[in-house]
Amino acid sequence: MKYGILTLDDVQVTGKxxxxxxxxxxxxxxxxxxxxxxTRIQACIPTIKELAQRGAKVVILxxxxxxxxxxxxxxxxxHAIVLSEALGQNVEFIDDVCGPAARIAIKxxxxxxxLLLDNVRFVSExxxxxxxxxxxxxxxxxxxxxxxxxAPLADxxxxxxxxxxxxxxxxxxxxxxxxxxxxxRLFEKEYCILSDMMENPKRPCIFILGGAKxxxxxxxxxxxxxxxxxxxxxxxxxxGQILLWxxxxxxxxxxxxxxxxxGYQKYVAAATDMISEFSDRVILPDDMAYVKNNIRFDxxxxxxxxxxxxxxxxxxxxxxxxxxxxxxxxxxxxxPMGVFENTLSEYGTKAVWMALxxxxxxxxxxxxDSIAAANKYNVKSSINYVCTxxxxxxxxxxxxxxxxxxxxxxxxxxxxxxxxxxx
Numbered sequence: 034m035k036y037g038i039l040t041l042d043d044v045q046v047t048g049k050x051x052x053x054x055x056x057x058x059x060x061x062x063x064x065x066x067x068x069x070x071x072t073r074i075q076a077c078i079p080t081i082k083e084l085a086q087r088g089a090k091v092v093i094l095x096x097x098x099x100x101x102x103x104x105x106x107x108x109x110x111x112h113a114i115v116l117s118e119a120l121g122q123n124v125e126f127i128d129d130v131c132g133p134a135a136r137i138a139i140k141x142x143x144x145x146x147x148l149l150l151d152n153v154r155f156v157s158e159x160x161x162x163x164x165x166x167x168x169x170x171x172x173x174x175x176x177x178x179x180x181x182x183x184a185p186l187a188d189x190x191x192x193x194x195x196x197x198x199x200x201x202x203x204x205x206x207x208x209x210x211x212x213x214x215x216x217x218r219l220f221e222k223e224y225c226i227l228s229d230m231m232e233n234p235k236r237p238c239i240f241i242l243g244g245a246k247x248x249x250x251x252x253x254x255x256x257x258x259x260x261x262x263x264x265x266x267x268x269x270x271x272x273g274q275i276l277l278w279x280x281x282x283x284x285x286x287x288x289x290x291x292x293x294x295x296g297y298q299k300y301v302a303a304a305t306d307m308i309s310e311f312s313d314r315v316i317l318p319d320d321m322a323y324v325k326n327n328i329r330f331d332x333x334x335x336x337x338x339x340x341x342x343x344x345x346x347x348x349x350x351x352x353x354x355x356x357x358x359x360x361x362x363x364x365x366x367x368x369p370m371g372v373f374e375n376t377l378s379e380y381g382t383k384a385v386w387m388a389l390x391x392x393x394x395x396x397x398x399x400x401x402d403s404i405a406a407a408n409k410y411n412v413k414s415s416i417n418y419v420c421t422x423x424x425x426x427x428x429x430x431x432x433x434x435x436x437x438x439x440x441x442x443x444x445x446x447x448x449x450x451x452x453x454x455x456x
Contacts, residue, residue, distance in 0.1 A: 244368025
């Protein structure tokens, strides 16, 4: 048991039917019916392989596609092909979630066999509107169709979906209330590494925050600074621009309009308070870059253009950030420094990621864009830890107890109490 949650070391799975919730949500090429990336699938392989080798009957539940937009949903059939190749054994697929076909397939599963059910978000109770509008407690979620149909067929529930641990949905938070439950190896690894980083980081510890998810970034900055986790926070992307604006630096109308159009101007006041409280620990860009007529221009922050959109931190800032990375023992990065997809505005992101590759400190990255940048610059294998989570990672680092963590702890406590009564 770790952090009050049972691990695979604490459960007997031989001959048992195990419901395994994964996050293998990957970008899909619908024209070829194939996956564009397999990072999350690869990360789940150790848990699946261990359960199968220990003689469990493994039933995988997973989602595919954003649950904000129904048209983005897609079948998990391509995932079964990738899983089969990665595991070296056949992973059965059934285009059903909890109906008669799925239940028949589960009952027919042999020890060591693996079955992937179709996209759980094809079931309405797994969608965001259901979650946000009904706000069911975990106990009440046990009355949903998915739980009522699948739980009676299973002996154990294992959650290995840390990337989805911020969601409060039945497949993630309700099985724990009716089945003995544990976290899988990936969940265990991610949760333990991040907990250790928050509780006892090697110092100096710096956080580098960029990208365009401003609410998440500001919440995290505030938490890690107030708790003393980060010695310094280095900023880029829109987060860095808003902080510059809050300090009275003229971004120019073009860049301000980008911030306004995204509804982010409201964060300028919060940024002002943050700069005031932590002025010595929040590191802002010294220069920025923009692209005009297919040419990159780097300019000091006191001379930013009015009619051009800022797309990257400047070269001086990138090199300063590199020096700070090399001096640090712990480096966490979430979000690119600019529009790294464009070669003319990738300098800052590339410089930071190459420093992550070459530094001797412990390095952690998280979020989809961060992973995409690591893949682009071929540095992922050099980073000590690549977190599969995006929203879950941010929520965790912001000090929030994740719904799935709360459910797993409940189940683990209940299981311990039941075991002690039997003794």
